[in-house]
Amino acid sequence: MSDSEASDPLEVEKPQTAGIPLLGSEDWWAIWIGGALLGLCLLAVVLAGVSADGSRSNPLKPWLTKPGSWSSNPLDSLFVEGKPNAIPGLFGVLVVSTVAFGIGAVAMGKKFTSFAVGFCFVFLLAVLAYILAGQNVIKSYNLEYAMWALAMGLLVSNTIGTPDWVKPAARTEFFIKTGLVLLGAEVLFNRLLTLGVPGIFVAWVVTPIVLVTTFWFGQKILRIDSPSLNMVISADMSVCGVSAAIATAAACKAKKEELSLAIGMSLSFTVVMMVLMPVAIKAMGISQVLGGAWMGGTIDATGAVAAAGSMLGEEALQVAATVKMIQNILIGVVAFFVAVFWVVYIEREKDGPKPKVSEIWKRFPKFILGFIVASILFSWLYGAVEGGPALVDAVIDGSTKTLRGWFFCLAFVSIGLETNFKELAKYFKGGKPLILYVVGQSFNLCLTLFMAWLMFEKVFPQAAATLGK
């Protein structure tokens, strides 16, 4: 693999339809494919109707699934006792993904058959990654599928080399952008006020401050060569781990290796924080509500937050998971502002004039619009339509959440297939990414603890008391 191939940014490829309005880029295709999948899943749930108790079911659920957890026999992840086996569901995902991305591949000038053949191999590696991630010990310590998907791809590319017939199907950017459009449906703004003012301050005031300060520290003090690496690590650490890293990496067109590095560091620190923070909180005699808010605002990964919160107790679990949920919703806003900031300031020529609106629009990563529109539409459905929560939950739980997971998994396999170990090493230059993470996370820990203490112990002590009842 050449250097240039190894450091391709998460940027658009010029498709055959370049120049045709609303079809002219991979970003637009991600929007149309993501939008079509959301529309089809919504339609399936609506057509299935409402049951007598007001709940809704998703008829697509058995046809879209992923391997489950297992203990000593990996086949248990596919054949769960007392449940239908996962094979039809895996086959369903394979068919849907091949057709959806195959259409996009044809638009990008590839042959459908060559894409489909390679895609089956990428999909097989993604299945293996999910199976490795599903082992109970691995799963219980938050070692997410992203890590194993990356490892599967790296294993192939750094031993026998990625076969030429697989390369047309390793479409990292396309998978990520389409997955993000689907993720938009899960970013429900109605949930923003779940914890009232304290929740907003802990999750929506502290987080942007930490993000901006860490990025500034990386640029001005550490002088990290790549602003996109700096931004992905800052967002990953301050917002919510892997999902935030994926969204910001796509928004600031980070290189694949930068995304891999940020996620690797985040997952490593998450395991440590998930184990140590509950112990430290107990030792410091901090209340469950305050401890939960602190962990919810600082531990990167959503799963690890809940696991750590539950080690303190039920109240801590609920507060930690809810703070993290509010932070999750911040992803859309962060991705949008990072995309604008990149186009307006970072990509601008030094001492050059401020770009015109038309130039900003031209360079703006359009898939972000799909992400935001999906978020607004599903937030509206959830809040303003009668029976909206049941409808939205059925769409997300039964289908789009599963597809989103698969698309990100396929993206990480693709990153691995296109990455050389040696390329990864150079990003550790001088240990700066590690210093950035440690300094940023230390600041995050201090500021979040202060804000959570201020909100739950000084300004709204009654809120903490009510939550504790």
Next chain:
Amino acid sequence: MSRKTRIAGWGKLSLALMAIVILWGVVLPRLERSSEVQARIKHLDKHGIDPAAMFYTDHEGMTRWEANIHEAQRRDPAAFW
């Protein structure tokens, strides 16, 4: 890619796959049998926690936790605003 490099590549891949089989097939299942790990897994299952969740929607228990917080808000709305 020369024949020698190709053979070396397949050798490395075979070794890595063997390591995966040993780790996932022997070491991790044995580790899982320890009382500490068993207790952790049961605890997570009981609370509906997906420790590998990437987003809040991945947790089975999220609806219940959120409902409990809403219930607290209903009991004393002024406490949160």
